[in-house]
Amino acid sequence: MRPLELAIVIPTFNEAGNVMELIRRLDVALAGRAWEAVFVDDASPDGTAALLRDLARQDRRIRVIERLGRRGLSSACIEGMLATGAPLIAVMDADLQHDPAVLNRLEGALDADPELDLAIASRFAEGGGTGDWEQERLAKSETASRIAQLVLKADLTDPLSGFFMIRAARFRELAPRLSGIGFKILLDVLTAARRPLVFAEVPLQFHRREVGESKLDHVVALEFLIALYDRVFGRYVPTRFAMFAVIGGIGVVVHMCLLGLLYGLAGMTFLPAQTLATLGAMTFNFFLNNALTYRDRRLHGARALVRGWLSFCAVCSVGALANVGVAAFLFEERYAYATVSALSGILVAAVWNYALSSRFTWGRY
Structure with missing residues (x-):
């Protein structure tokens, strides 16, 4: 068996209709590579975890962490990222809006520059796109990105991206300082670093969701603001x-x-x-x-x-x-x-x- 090269951490909630197709696309995109997919499921009522366990019995590259009594995308990603021994860790969504082929470009950016801590798939970088987003959703995303950039003080086009790759050793250094709050794990990672992380962006063409329902709602937007508060004022008032x-x-x-x-x-x-x-x-x-x-x-x-x-x-x-x-x-x-x-x-x-x-x-x- 070849040494493990890459782990893809995929948080899930009610994604039973997407995970089989996602695994198929990962298999195509990462052909010839030693990889594993770590699915972290928040007790989905649609049976996502059970389906993944059935798949894991046939494919040892599939791992499942089912969480009981707690929810949240950021905390799920943290648990999954700490559960692998791979030297490189990627985070992506399970809803097929993130193209697995981009994983190769993210890894290529890290391989090309040993000084990079992480590579980020950006919808707003040159060559990227948001697909058929409605104007209202695009305006909300751009507003949230501008707010996040004020906190980060970094020249980053897509601070709210949910698709990135980081060196595992660097992530483990940051893990004790992560808050696990909200739905934007990248924002948590970037603001936890005492020394600014060195990053590169690669373009991402965002696809439309074909199966299941979007998790975006008013509570998610509120959790984004809560996460920003935590990074700015959380050290003074929990x-x-x-x-x-x-x-x-x-x-x-x-x-x-x-x-x-x-x-x-x-x-x-x-x-x-x-x-x-x-x-x-x-x-x-x-x-x-x-x-x-x-x-x-x-x-x-x-x-x-x-x-x-x-x-x-x-x-x-x-x-x-x-x-x-x-x-x-x-x-x-x-x-x-x-x-x-x-x-x-x-x-x-x-x-x-x-x-x-x-x-x-x-x-x-």
Whole structure:
């Protein structure tokens, strides 16, 4: 057997209709090479992992990592990239929009210049293209790329490319500093380097998806912004805590709106209105945190959601008591003015709610 030369890491979610054709194209593009494909599947309900395991029994170049209880493209890529011994590692999508033939050009760029750390397939380099993208999608991608370039401070035409190749030794140096947040692993890799990475770009003609549904949605766009925040400010205020706090602030607005409707318009007495408004705000915060803050650990199924909601309400109820207690103590003992006392109570409650809900609500996965 020839020594392994190249590993292609391919994150998947509901790609059962594409993986067989992708493997066929890899076989053609990499004929005569010693390669392996590491598929990292986030428990696809369409049976992607099971199909890949069947293929792996017939072809030892196919490997499957099935993740349970966690999701996310960047973190999936990191796990797959750390699971191979190949000296070169490529990352590409499973939806057939990335042409496997480009792998040879990426490797050729690295072979031609030993100083290069990675080679990137760019849709916006000369000779590249985005296929039949709609004008709206193209405008969004260009805007996101310009924002990313401000953070990277690098002359890179396609910082949001999902198709690249990196030297394995260099990646392993960067791995401990990667955040694993969001859907843009290249952005994570580029911003994790203390010394700027040396890269080259090769043109990529982006193909259209023929089978399955696109994973692009508003949550993916939000995760892109979250990933940028993590790289700029995450060292000062942890990203997950910042998201939890922002959602908590939105929950205060929800609480006041519900209180106004129930007490002011519906004519309820204050105590029942306040109780229902509190419960409504907690419910809002729980589901928004489940969808965004803990997206990689989010709860599924009626039983898990009910259990999670009950534990979240219990944690936040104790947090509310801590808020009032700390604020009252500081104010009554004249350690702080009313505003400072109130803000101190809010901060203590936020830390309490975050720490306990991370452990008991979203920690069981």
